[in-house]
Amino acid sequence: MRAVILAGGHSERFGSPKAFAKINGETFYQRLIQTLKETECFDDILISTNTQLARAFEAEQVVTDLDxxxxxxxxxxxxxxxxxxxxxDALFVVSVDTPMVTVEAVQHLREVFEQRVKNEGTDIVGYQDDKYAIPTLAFYHSSVQPQLQEVLESDDFSMKHLYRQVSTSWIDVGEIPQPSYWYWNINYQQDLEQLREALD
Structure with a gap:
């Protein structure tokens, strides 16, 4: 099983590449790599980014999108x-701007994913808050690849376009009894300040 940290966005709202923002002295991407290693769930961990940022990462496996x-x-x-x-066989997807994801959250989601793949043939299992599914905090079975390729060859690259074609299952973030900031998405500088205040 593989994990991928999505770090290819242009971070226009944040003002600088979010992968290299820091919390408690660690960059977002380094913190996520450490967390994913501690889960002991993955054979390898990739960073997916754009060609402009690829060389800036200090990581073993950095990939850019296929041409x-x-x-x-x-x-x-x-x-x-x-x-x-x-x-x-499967991929855990996490966005680099969700730096506080915990070992427990990943391990719990993997257990649910494996159960639902086995019992229900589910393709994607991820977290959701009280409003939305969180597609960049989810496990994807390799069975989604044909539909994924089809979506990428269309004019609509949205997550919803993929979800309409595969079997999905979402579990509530409340199943993880930890401070809610573990799944916070850091889009703006003020989001980072709010996170730092919550950690104090």
């Missing part, structure tokens, strides 16, 4: 991560 799908958003990063090297 045929460059600049097609997070689904391109997910598809590329499936195609890289020895193709995995």
């Amino acid at each position: 045929t799908h460059k600049d097609k958003g997070p689904l391109a990063g997910i598809y590329t991560a499936f195609q890289y090297g020895s193709q995995p």
